[in-house]
Amino acid sequence: MSSKKADLKRLVIFLLLAFGSTWIPWIAFNIIFGYSEWFESGHYGLLVLLSGFGPALANVLTRKLTNEGWEDSKLHLNLKGNLKYYLVALVIMSAVGVLSGLQITFTYGSWDFAEISENAPLTAVLNTVLGTFASAPLFAFITFGEEFGWRGYMNDKMEPLLGTVGTCIVGGMIWGVWHAPLTLCGHNYGTEQPFVGVLLMCLNCISSGIILMWLTKKTGSVFPACIMHSMNNNGGTLVGNFLVSGVPETLETTLLDELYLMLPQVVVGAVFLILMLREKRLEKTLALC
Amino acid sequence: MKGLLYKECKQNRLYLLLTAAAAVAAIFLPVALCFADEVEPMESYRLLLSEGETLRLIFLLLGFVAVGMMQGLTMMGDDTKKWALFTASNPKGVSGFVYTKYLLVFAMSGIMLIGCYSAEQAFTTLGYCVAKLDAMPIMSFAILLFYAQLLLRAVELPFLIRFGVKTGSMIKVIMLVAAVILFILLTLFGLMNGFFLVLNELISGQMNDALSLAISAMPFVAVGAYCLSYRISCKLYLKGAEYYVK
Numbered sequence: 001m002s003s004k005k006a007d008l009k010r011l012v013i014f015l016l017l018a019f020g021s022t023w024i025p026w027i028a029f030n031i032i033f034g035y036s037e038w039f040e041s042g043h044y045g046l047l048v049l050l051s052g053f054g055p056a057l058a059n060v061l062t063r064k065l066t067n068e069g070w071e072d073s074k075l076h077l078n079l080k081g082n083l084k085y086y087l088v089a090l091v092i093m094s095a096v097g098v099l100s101g102l103q104i105t106f107t108y109g110s111w112d113f114a115e116i117s118e119n120a121p122l123t124a125v126l127n128t129v130l131g132t133f134a135s136a137p138l139f140a141f142i143t144f145g146e147e148f149g150w151r152g153y154m155n156d157k158m159e160p161l162l163g164t165v166g167t168c169i170v171g172g173m174i175w176g177v178w179h180a181p182l183t184l185c186g187h188n189y190g191t192e193q194p195f196v197g198v199l200l201m202c203l204n205c206i207s208s209g210i211i212l213m214w215l216t217k218k219t220g221s222v223f224p225a226c227i228m229h230s231m232n233n234n235g236g237t238l239v240g241n242f243l244v245s246g247v248p249e250t251l252e253t254t255l256l257d258e259l260y261l262m263l264p265q266v267v268v269g270a271v272f273l274i275l276m277l278r279e280k281r282l283e284k285t286l287a288l289c
Numbered sequence: 290m291k292g293l294l295y296k297e298c299k300q301n302r303l304y305l306l307l308t309a310a311a312a313v314a315a316i317f318l319p320v321a322l323c324f325a326d327e328v329e330p331m332e333s334y335r336l337l338l339s340e341g342e343t344l345r346l347i348f349l350l351l352g353f354v355a356v357g358m359m360q361g362l363t364m365m366g367d368d369t370k371k372w373a374l375f376t377a378s379n380p381k382g383v384s385g386f387v388y389t390k391y392l393l394v395f396a397m398s399g400i401m402l403i404g405c406y407s408a409e410q411a412f413t414t415l416g417y418c419v420a421k422l423d424a425m426p427i428m429s430f431a432i433l434l435f436y437a438q439l440l441l442r443a444v445e446l447p448f449l450i451r452f453g454v455k456t457g458s459m460i461k462v463i464m465l466v467a468a469v470i471l472f473i474l475l476t477l478f479g480l481m482n483g484f485f486l487v488l489n490e491l492i493s494g495q496m497n498d499a500l501s502l503a504i505s506a507m508p509f510v511a512v513g514a515y516c517l518s519y520r521i522s523c524k525l526y527l528k529g530a531e532y533y534v535k
Contacts, residue, residue, distance in 0.1 A: 045413045046413070047414065141403050
């Protein structure tokens with residue numbers, strides 16, 4: 001079997017397992033308990049924790065089923081020489097948060113330094129920032145469940161088939177659709193237009209997936225991606241809220257606004273995509289030499 | 290490096306397993322205590338879920354203390370002259386060996402934290418399924434303990450490496466006893482009132498800005514101290530080897 005055929009076979013098996021092992025319990029829990037009861041309330045934390053490990057389980061099972069072995073499992077920390085990428089993983093979501101905060105202020109409010117310093121005294125800002133940076137990376141083991149599957153396996157199998165740009169787009173969409181049983185019930189984007197919510201989730205996953213893919217490729221490890229994902233899930237972007245000023249309290253955002261507010265992340269994602277493509281071109285040139 | 294890591298994992302597999310067990314025990318022992326109550330076990334369990342955070346915090350603290358003791362024991366067996374000379378002759382040398390020791394100790398704290406989180410999720414889910422009650426989350430305290438443990442190991446490990454486990458542990462005990470005596474003396478002379486005020490603020494959750502900032506900064510101090518401790522241990526290792534008993 002050619003390498004591409006083998007990759008395709010493994011990818012299909014992985015996706016079936018990843019979706020099956022997650023969607024079946026998620027849909028069942030949605031029916032049995034109701035989405036907000038099992039997912040949002042925190043009453044069934046163990047179910048939320050375990051069900052998020054579907055993609056990681058799929059990675060393990062696919063490797064076993066196809067006798068692939070554990071070469072390039074991306075489970076090494078690879079700290080040596082890669083600390084800068086770990087640092088990027090830590091701060092990138094906060095940088096996106098700062099850009100989002102400025103975007104909200106300049107679109108819906110007005111720059112008022114007096115209000116900013118009144119709403120966000122230095123101690124409060126420091127407490128939030130330090131607290132988030134100290135605690136969020138520790139929860140990277142939760143996001144490992146996703147990253148070990150998507151970045152640690154899917155991207156590797158997809159890139160030879162679809163190329164880097166294709167992997168970023170199709171991989172991001174698959175990752176976004178994987179969230180659908182939750183998104184359709186109101187996760188992140190409310191219940192008004194659930195299918196638009198799924199599309200927004202796909203866009204969100206494409207843009208953040210690019211940065212996560214860049215981190216994984218640069219370090220050869222899934223752990224920086226786990227840290228960045230954890231920073232995203234556990235308040236890494238909240239630092240930007242301190243820069244919001246002059247926004248009326250009655251302001252209600254529509255899904256179109258949500259799309260517009262995704263702009264900083266999309267821009268940052270595009271920058272990393274360009275970086276990734278440049279590095280790939282450079283590698284090709286060096287290989288030819 | 291892989292070989293050294295494999296050796297550490299193989300040699301300390303019992304401690305790694307016990308760390309995971311300590312995490313589960315720290316969360317679930319209070320539940321076991323409730324069901325040891327022969328008169329009204331369910332009522333005790335309800336009480337634990339609704340108002341038992343102090344008891345749960347004590348067990349969590351005990352769990353971290355137990356893991357801390359095991360972390361010190363991971364140095365046992367490697368404090369011999371022969372091993373030190375063999376290590377120095379390795380391609381990765383002293384720094385590689387000390388690095389794996391520090392990584393192992395960090396991993397043990399990590400396993401404890403992950404174990405506590407997972408066990409706490411199980412505890413919360415069980416509590417809601419059985420008694421329809423929400424338990425107070427204690428993970429923020431576990432995170433603080435994780436960093437405090439890192440800070441303590443940052444101080445302890447260079448002593449264990451410089452003087453060996455036996456002498457190093459004795460030095461640790463002497464330092465602890467001295468600290469306790471000093472603390473008692475200062476308390477008797479009324480010089481620790483400020484400390485008790487701070488402690489009171491910490492427990493009641495009504496912290497002033499300076500205290501909350503100090504607590505937020507503590508993790509970064511701990512991580513910095515741990516990295517610095519590794520550098521110091523690398524420098525001390527061969528000097529210490531001269532004093533190892535065997």
